[in-house]
Amino acid sequence: MCGIAGYYGAGLHPREAGTLLTAMSAAIAHRGPDEAGIHVDGDVGLAHRRLAIIGLADGQQPMATADGRLCITYNGEVFNYLELRQDLESRGHRFRTESDTEVILHLYRDLGPDCVEKLNGDFAFAIHDTHNERLFLARDRMGVRPLFYTWHRGRFYFASEIKALLTVPGIDARLDPLALDQIFTLWAPIPPRTAFQGICELPPAHRMTVDNGTAQIQRYWDLDFSDIHHDHSEDRMKEETRALLEDATRIRLRADVQVGTYLSGGLDSSIIAALAKRMAPAGLSSFAVTFADPAFDESGFQNEMVDALGTIHHTVDCDADEIATVFPQVIRHTELPILRTGPAPLYQLSSLVRSKGIKAVLSGEGADEVFAGYDIFKEACIRRFCAGQPRSQLRPHLFRRIYPYLANLKRQTPDYLAAYFGITTDHLDDPLYSHRPRLRSTAGAKLFFSKAIKKELGDYSAADDLVSSLPEAFHGWHPLHQAQYLETRFLLPGYILSSQGDRMAMAHGIETRFPFLDHRLVEQAARVPANTKLRGLREKHLLREAMRASLPERIAERPKQPYRAPEANAFTANTHDCVEAAFGKTSLEETGVFDVEKSARLYKKSRLSNFTGFRDNAAFVGILSTQIWSQQFARQFRRTDETLAVRV
Numbered sequence: 001m002c003g004i005a006g007y008y009g010a011g012l013h014p015r016e017a018g019t020l021l022t023a024m025s026a027a028i029a030h031r032g033p034d035e036a037g038i039h040v041d042g043d044v045g046l047a048h049r050r051l052a053i054i055g056l057a058d059g060q061q062p063m064a065t066a067d068g069r070l071c072i073t074y075n076g077e078v079f080n081y082l083e084l085r086q087d088l089e090s091r092g093h094r095f096r097t098e099s100d101t102e103v104i105l106h107l108y109r110d111l112g113p114d115c116v117e118k119l120n121g122d123f124a125f126a127i128h129d130t131h132n133e134r135l136f137l138a139r140d141r142m143g144v145r146p147l148f149y150t151w152h153r154g155r156f157y158f159a160s161e162i163k164a165l166l167t168v169p170g171i172d173a174r175l176d177p178l179a180l181d182q183i184f185t186l187w188a189p190i191p192p193r194t195a196f197q198g199i200c201e202l203p204p205a206h207r208m209t210v211d212n213g214t215a216q217i218q219r220y221w222d223l224d225f226s227d228i229h230h231d232h233s234e235d236r237m238k239e240e241t242r243a244l245l246e247d248a249t250r251i252r253l254r255a256d257v258q259v260g261t262y263l264s265g266g267l268d269s270s271i272i273a274a275l276a277k278r279m280a281p282a283g284l285s286s287f288a289v290t291f292a293d294p295a296f297d298e299s300g301f302q303n304e305m306v307d308a309l310g311t312i313h314h315t316v317d318c319d320a321d322e323i324a325t326v327f328p329q330v331i332r333h334t335e336l337p338i339l340r341t342g343p344a345p346l347y348q349l350s351s352l353v354r355s356k357g358i359k360a361v362l363s364g365e366g367a368d369e370v371f372a373g374y375d376i377f378k379e380a381c382i383r384r385f386c387a388g389q390p391r392s393q394l395r396p397h398l399f400r401r402i403y404p405y406l407a408n409l410k411r412q413t414p415d416y417l418a419a420y421f422g423i424t425t426d427h428l429d430d431p432l433y434s435h436r437p438r439l440r441s442t443a444g445a446k447l448f449f450s451k452a453i454k455k456e457l458g459d460y461s462a463a464d465d466l467v468s469s470l471p472e473a474f475h476g477w478h479p480l481h482q483a484q485y486l487e488t489r490f491l492l493p494g495y496i497l498s499s500q501g502d503r504m505a506m507a508h509g510i511e512t513r514f515p516f517l518d519h520r521l522v523e524q525a526a527r528v529p530a531n532t533k534l535r536g537l538r539e540k541h542l543l544r545e546a547m548r549a550s551l552p553e554r555i556a557e558r559p560k561q562p563y564r565a566p567e568a569n570a571f572t573a574n575t576h577d578c579v580e581a582a583f584g585k586t587s588l589e590e591t592g593v594f595d596v597e598k599s600a601r602l603y604k605k606s607r608l609s610n611f612t613g614f615r616d617n618a619a620f621v622g623i624l625s626t627q628i629w630s631q632q633f634a635r636q637f638r639r640t641d642e643t644l645a646v647r648v
Contacts, residue, residue, distance in 0.1 A: 001145070001360075001502075001511035002061070003031030003049035004073040005164045006126055008135045008210050009155025010043045021047040023167040028160055031075070031506045037061055039071055044128045044135060046073040051509050053077065053360055055099030056256045063101050069131050070108060074101050075160050076123030076145045077511070079251040079518075084118060108136070113207050116220055120251070120518065124202075126158060134211035141221045142366070142517045143204030143493025146502060149215075150199045156210050161503075162199055162335050166633070173633040174198070175593070175626075177456045183337055184622055185443045185462035188494025190469060195336040195629065204493045221519070223488060225481035225526050226473050237528050238546040241521070245547070248518035249275040252362060259513070260285040260353060261362040263311065265301030267540065267551075267558055268364030268373070272515055274550040276362055277309045286311040287353050287361065289345045292319045296564050301555060308552050316352040318345040320570035327571075328578050328628050333507045334499040335633070337626040339442065339618040341565050346504040354508040361505075365496060366516035369488040370525045371543040372533035373560050377483050380434035381534065384479065387428065431467050431474065434483035439463055445619035448594050448602065466490065480530040488522075568620035572606050579603075582627035591630045594623050 005024035012020065021038040025047040029036070032049025039046040039062035048061040054077065064071040078084070081100035084107060089095070093106045100121075107115035108127055113136055122144035127136045137158060139147045149158040152171050159165050166173055174197040179189040192200035202208055205221040232240070249272060253259050261273045263286035277284045286306065291297040299315070306313040323344040330344050331337075353361055368374045427433060449457075466486075474482060497514075505512045515521075525533070528542060535541035539560050548556045571579045581587055583603040588596045606620055 001051050001053065001506060002075045003028035003160040004047065004075045004124065004126060005159035006046040006073060007155055007157045008044050014040055017045045020168065021045050024159060024164040025049055027164040027167050030509060031160060033509045035060055041071065041128060041130065046071060046126065046128065048073045051359060051511060053255050053257055053511060055097050058097040059099035059101055061101060063105065065105050066096065070105050070127055070129055072101060072105055072125055072127045074104060074123065074125035076121060076140065078103060078119050078121040078123060079254060080120040113209065116207055124160065134209055136209055137202060138207040139202045139204055141205045141519045144497050144502065144514060144517065146498060147202040148194065148199055149202060154213060156215065162194065162196055165199060175630065175634060177453055178460060180337065181446065181457055181460060182462040184446045185439055186466060187339060187442065187491060190465055190490065222471065223485055223526055225477045225485065234532065237532060237542060240524055241542060241546040244518065244521040244524055245515060246275060248515040248521055250279055252513040252515050253279055255360055257359050259360045259362065260287060260358040262364065263288050263302055263305055265298040265305060266364065266561065267544065267555060268367035268516065270305045270551055270555045271547045272362050272364045273305060273309060273311065277311060284311045285356065285358055286313045287349060288315050289349050290315045290317050292317065293566060296566065298561065301558065304552060305555060314352055314356055316348050318348050320566040321574055322348065323566060323570040324576045331625050331628045332632050333503045337622060337629050338499055339445065339622045341567050341570055341621055342563060343499045343504050345565050346500050347507060350505045350508040350510040353510050359509065360511040360513060363512045363514050364516065365501060366514050367540065367543060369484060369492050370516055370522055371540040372480060372484060373540045374487065375560065375562065376434060376438060377480055377534055378537050378539060380479060380483055384428065431470060431482065432463055434479065435486055441614045442618055444615035445622045448598050448619050448623060450592055450595050452592055478530045480534055567617040568606055578628060579624060582624045587627060591627060593626055599623055
């Protein structure tokens, strides 16, 4: 996994181009600590930072074809590259390297932009085609690898991270109020919007062609739940699921370096670790976070899997104070405000992986979206049941059953629970029905916006914006499939794979690989009936049954425990400079995003007692992260960037 950057546009002297590309590359050096390279050809410049995983000796980039017609800068892995190479060689193609990078070049020569449809992997790349004088860019189906772009003074710029774009003279970091509203409602901006005004993200499963000063963007793949008339038995579906997951894991173990695995102790990572250990019998390193607070700690389940598999296990102990300490670095890498502290322990975890000499790890991420594992899916079913059975005595018990880890919930009355979860016979056809309670809770943090921000936002609604982006077919799908689409197409790439995935891992030069996000498996899971995935209140029924034989019984039957970390109280046990600076009156007035008095009261409340409610926690972390974002980018980015340039 690597970092890429570049530009397309006339007017740069070669020496000036070299300086610019070097600066862009330096800003994302953490993504590729092994090698660096730049390529300038006419109006096009490409830069690359390499994390060497495949083709260690001859995979340097930017890489050109032998005739010089095509040149690529590429971030990611194409896991089916051996099969694609064999097919290309059978059709007369000759290769000079052992890398998957060269496979993409040969595929593009044959198929042009349609080459992406052959790729099974996680990728973001740009190819300069001198024959057609165009720049072609593409991003993987699920949005594992990031790709950002902007136009400035008639020239097109792109990069793996926005901080590389901010090295271009004249491109400033300015907060986009609409993106902030989306984050404070949906947890992430709706692509192509980012937290930065004028800087866009190429959405997952999209490709882009740039020539003659214009860009054309096209979606090449999407999730489709419309064909749910599955005529196979459950045994056949289990067999298909098991076979696809095994193959997805097998090809994700392809590497010229050792591949480890994350092992949280939950169902998903345990399945992946079990498959990987069977395929790598010589030894497998596993990695996990442990917490001092038993409310978050899963080390008991981790140790059970380690004993069962015999992995070489490593843990990083993460306490609340450490979360607060690394939080400013976390925001520098997320490049956007966040409402949860969840990325911080994962930042620490990837540091541990790097310290053990491992460059690539498998992850169980994606199973909850693909096989219906989240509590929000069960909650939506219960809300629909309660709306239709208003006199049922089961109502309060059902909500308490799906959230046993939320102590406050157990103490609430049935009437409160009904009101909190929005149980009503109205709005059952609302496209966002499954997510309305979460959206309402999250949006409560917007009460802290300043009058100026509220005025600028006017009557804008992030939820309405999300609805307008849904495909027409969405409205005819099963309610569970609608909820799965919302999670998979928006929260997964926008927050889970970005802020908790690529950004935290690549901060330490670690490549994460996700077998559950193999598009063949994702497509198969979308085709099976909803009640095969969510059987009553049993989440991931099909996956559990398909993989039962690979796991200890206690792990196979373990209920879903969401990944959580200490939130606002991580910052209140001790004094931290970042918090003092963020909630200071002068700092709040300078950024102008939040109401100074309300924020001060929230800060005072945090010092007096532990927050227990989601809204207070989200508001505290949201304000803190936005203030840090502003300090690191909008106010101080130029100075930080000069420091980077000098270091290089």
